[in-house]
Amino acid sequence: MQRLIINGGKRLCGEIRVQGAKNSALPLLAGCLLAEGRTVLRRCPELTDVFAACRILNELGCKCSFRKDTAVTDPVGADGYRITEELMREMRSSIVFLGAVLGKTGRCELSYPGGCELGPRPIDMHLAALKQLGVRICEEHGRISCTCPKGIRGAVIDLPFPSVGATENIMLAAVCAEGDTVIRNAAREPEIADLANFLNRCGADIRGAGCSTLRICGVKKLHGCEYDVMPDRIAAATYMAAAASTGGELGLLGIRCDDVQAVTAVFEEMGAAVYCTNDRIFISCVKPLKAVRMIRTMPYPGFPTDAQALVMAALTTARGSSMIVENIFESRFRHVDELVRMGADIKVSGRTAVIQGVKKLCSANVRAHDLRGGAALTVAALGAEGTSSVEGVCYIDRGYEFIENVLGSVGADIHREF
Structure with a gap:
């Protein structure tokens, strides 16, 4: 079974051209x-x-x-x-x-x-x-x-x-x-x-x-x-979360700002600086992350359910308590147990997850159970101390082009093990 090996704690900096959706x-x-x-x-x-x-x-x-x-x-x-x-x-x-x-x-x-x-x-x-x-x-x-x-x-x-x-x-x-x-x-x-x-x-x-x-x-x-094909707004959200998790700065090329407005608003609430032009987003996360009061997943133009796990991964080390309410799917918190294995403090009740930020995540061997959950575990591992492995890469490959190459191009220490 393939897995991603990630040596966390590397600050991501550079530019990523966002894939087609x-x-x-x-x-x-x-x-x-x-x-x-x-x-x-x-x-x-x-x-x-x-x-x-x-x-x-x-x-x-x-x-x-x-x-x-x-x-x-x-x-x-x-x-x-x-x-x-x-x-x-x-x-x-x-x-x-x-x-x-x-x-x-x-x-x-x-x-x-x-x-x-x-x-x-x-x-x-x-x-x-x-x-x-x-x-x-x-x-x-x-x-x-x-x-x-x-x-x-x-x-x-x-x-x-x-x-x-x-x-x-x-x-x-x-x-x-x-x-x-x-x-x-x-x-x-x-x-x-x-x-x-x-x-x-x-x-x-x-x-x-x-x-x-x-x-x-x-x-x-x-x-x-x-x-x-239009640019992938969820891939863009993933790389924004990766920047937040590592305290990095990324330029995302070829993405339409209006398509991700609900997501960029959350990262701004977390303390990130986000600058948008017609087809480019720059996100800077050099300041400590802050918790957000509540995120509710909703149909567009609301916050997308596909970005829920990604933002949760970034919120695990944000100062304070955050709440996420999943309104679209009933079973979209399968990544929570894996994040907890990395030291996250998350409590789930029904469709609501409460995330109490911790100072730092630790490395762990974790397994993806779905596409966005797998991407969220990758985001968490990028910011964690030590070397983590993410199994279930087959899920991640369903939605991301060569994710290890993309993240590696902006400073991540990541490779695929066969």
């Missing part, structure tokens, strides 16, 4: 299936989840190749509609192919998705929305079979929660539907706007992305295009 690249790759022609996605991150998405496309008959940071797809002749259970279980975001395959072929067969274990993440909202578009759904023995006997037809859909995945599935299914589709209480995340921008570049007519009401005017067909 995993949470945008995956729905964009699904959207490539709908185009009638070759599509080139640049700034596509080299991640195990991205490679899994490419394998799904190939299984569906869409040619997909990946080289460096560029994915090239050609769906001409792609008529597959079945996705194997093995591929579906590789990642949670595989469910976004449901809407794309329905939009492409009018039918789809797949199993429930896998991914990190963060508690119940039902897809009932996805299925209920697709039914409103005229999709017939049969669930049996863990498989989902969908057909559209009368084609996909536009509808007004009121989401009970602004689910990112449900919003993406509706967009992909409805983009070439007959008539208009309106999503009320749509997700407002930047990744939704990126998917809309990509589909519009391919000839779609989607309006209101980034707002709570989104309108999709069905078009006859989409064409291929060339497109740059």
